[in-house]
Amino acid sequence: MNAPTMPPQDHAAIVAPKLSVAPMMDWTDRHCRAFHRVLAPGALLYTEMVHANAVLQGDRERLLGYDAPEHPVALQLGGSEPERLAAAARIGQDYGYDEVNLNVGCPSDRVQAGRFGACLMKEPALVAECIAAMRAAVSIPVTVKCRLGVDELEDYAHFAGFIDTVAATGCDTFIVHARKAWLDGLSPKENREIPPLRHEWAYRLKRERPQLTISLNGGIADLEAIATHLTQVDAVMLGRAAYHDPYLLHRADAQLAGTQVRPREELLRALRPYVEAALARGVALKHITRHVLGLYAGQPGGRQFRQILSEGAHRPGADWSLVERALAATGAPLTAAA
Numbered sequence: 001m002n003a004p005t006m007p008p009q010d011h012a013a014i015v016a017p018k019l020s021v022a023p024m025m026d027w028t029d030r031h032c033r034a035f036h037r038v039l040a041p042g043a044l045l046y047t048e049m050v051h052a053n054a055v056l057q058g059d060r061e062r063l064l065g066y067d068a069p070e071h072p073v074a075l076q077l078g079g080s081e082p083e084r085l086a087a088a089a090r091i092g093q094d095y096g097y098d099e100v101n102l103n104v105g106c107p108s109d110r111v112q113a114g115r116f117g118a119c120l121m122k123e124p125a126l127v128a129e130c131i132a133a134m135r136a137a138v139s140i141p142v143t144v145k146c147r148l149g150v151d152e153l154e155d156y157a158h159f160a161g162f163i164d165t166v167a168a169t170g171c172d173t174f175i176v177h178a179r180k181a182w183l184d185g186l187s188p189k190e191n192r193e194i195p196p197l198r199h200e201w202a203y204r205l206k207r208e209r210p211q212l213t214i215s216l217n218g219g220i221a222d223l224e225a226i227a228t229h230l231t232q233v234d235a236v237m238l239g240r241a242a243y244h245d246p247y248l249l250h251r252a253d254a255q256l257a258g259t260q261v262r263p264r265e266e267l268l269r270a271l272r273p274y275v276e277a278a279l280a281r282g283v284a285l286k287h288i289t290r291h292v293l294g295l296y297a298g299q300p301g302g303r304q305f306r307q308i309l310s311e312g313a314h315r316p317g318a319d320w321s322l323v324e325r326a327l328a329a330t331g332a333p334l335t336a337a338a
Helices: 030-039 052-057 060-064 082-094 109-113 117-122 124-137 156-167 199-208 223-229 240-244 246-257 264-270 272-280 302-312 320-329
Strands: 019-021 073-078 099-104 142-146 173-177 213-217 235-238
Touching (some): 030 264, 099 117, 142 156, 156 173, 199 213, 223 246
Parallel strands (some): 099 142
């Protein structure tokens, strides 16, 4: 897709989903999103975070390419330079993305060194400047994904003040990862686990600012939690729980849509046309099947399913028949097409 080829979206007609899948570096690539779309037809999907400079200077097809069934799909950008973020957002809109999101929550060392991600929680005025520039550049929604705070800035008043400063630009949608970030002394993994969850801060923010759309992220791992949070906020965002237990994502989407839960093998086989089209383009099977390894987690034959795919998908010539072998190990019924 050297030039944008996606059909224009009627953004006014897109209803903000109650469920989304978090942008996750090295995980939520286009192959992952194709699988997640099969699992969750109603969820909003996000790209991995892409720095604005990469969008402006890098391989746009590799960074921004996606497939039409992924809609609604949002582009998450990193950066702290308003003009570059605005230009990158405009490119994202031209590619047909339904939303552009600014990352103000990633705590990695690389992100800090580049003065973007969670360290921007310390600079609400700069974030507001970035969002204002992005909003002026595009007609699609511009949203923010943030933490509760960073380092010593961990009181609710500062968090609410950050939101108010950014919301003054007209931005009305915030995805709140309900932990603060420690930028000195904790790894990105530890930052997902050690700072305490404070879901009640997101609840309070929604109560006090009902005009804002608040999506809650962090520590959401089962259907009961999803239902509980949705009584307090507008939406929930699943991260690693959706990746490691893809069937949870499907069950959550079905619960919200009021539709029947589908068997695991039926869902995976629905991905077959995508897989075979990707193989025909020269994509190695391993790049797709790495995202489905958790589908049978905790189920009979789940270990064999994972082992067959992990050991076989990297081999030259690996094709859909390997997926059927893995399914057979779970006791899934064969299909005529198999």
